[in-house]
Amino acid sequence: MTADKLDHAQSEMERASALERAGKWSAAMEAYTQLFDIAIHRGDLSATLSALRGQARVRQRQGRHDEAEELGRLSWRIADVNGLDRDAARAINMVATVRHSVGDLSEAKTLYEEALEKARQVRDEDTIGLVCQNLGVIANIRGDLREARTLYLECVGSAVRSGNRLTAIAAYNNLGMVCTDLKEWMEAELYFDRGIEIALRFEHLTFLGRLYLNRAEPLIHIGELSRALTGLSEAEAVAKTIGDRAIVAAAARFRAIIARQEGDLEAADAHLAISLAIAREARLELEYAEALGEISRLRQEQGDSAEAVKTARDARARFLTLGAVREVEKLDAAIAGSIGGPESLTSPNTQAAQ
DSSP: HHHHHHHHHHHHHHHHHHHHHHHHHHHHHHHHHHHHHHHHHHHHHOHHHHHHHHHHHHHHHHHHHHHHHHEEEEHHHHHHHHTTTHHHHHHHHHHHHHHHTOOOOHHHHHHOOOOHHHHHHHHHHHHHHHHHHHHHHHHHHTTTTHHHHHHHHHHHHHHHHTHHHHHHHHHHHHHHHHHHTTTTTHHHHHOOOOOOHHHHTTTOHHHHHHHHHHHHHHHTTTTOOOHHHHHHHHHHHHHHHTTHHHHHHHHHHHHHHHHHHHOOHHHHHHHHHHHHHHHHHHHHHHHHHHHHHHHHHHHHHHHHHHHHHHHHHHHHHHHHHTTTHHHHHHHHHHHHHHHHHHHGGSOOOOOOOO
């Protein structure tokens, strides 16, 4: 391939990536499709596989999971047939993230581990960082916080070695989340702030919305409710731009927690109705379970212990299906405590949105 053709393909990749970072999904999909056509016409296998993975990421962000998985598996097959282990590892990671997003944590973990093994064989620091991050998220959901933190720190190390700012942003977000789960509020805030700083610098709206959202939880716990509300407004503004309904659903839940802490139970109820409706319509299983958990705490505070227990059991069943062991354990304790007394269902849910 001539230098001019390489430059053209690289330019198309940069344009598609910029549109993806900005959350302009339709335009990004069009750009990746155009890159795919160019790459196929010129016989550029590397660009072809990159375009397929880009298309898969966009379809996943749009909630079109079946298409995303099909594109990821096509990229995987092509890479395998041509002995391209680096591209195969990245494709396997892509397929794993789709399985992860639909709640199939067991299959996702198996695929992530396969991707990590391949990436380590070819010393692909970019992919090692991505996969360590994703395995850390699963460890976090399943309650192994020490393992999660170790994986996130390995992710940061890989991001530093590879110079991948996107992976670094994700790692800081996830370190903030695991510190939140460990109730290390100040450290969590510091990690989220660092991620926000990088995301703002490189205008990565997808992660920026998540970071604003997730930072709200430690801010709530240290009593910085005004800052938490400001951050939620910023997260919602980003979510509106990029069409991320999971952020909107989670932000409504956090607003409910703040309202409940301020004693405005009617407002808390209204926020949770919004969160639940969005999660139901968009089939956001984790956000739906989290909204149910907060509804349970609200019903307990409203004096309706029977409804609190009923809702907690519904949330527990959903968390169990998702493999969220820590949330199941917390709800078990809450249900037992509610039968004997009201105290255990009154603390805020510390599980941040993924």
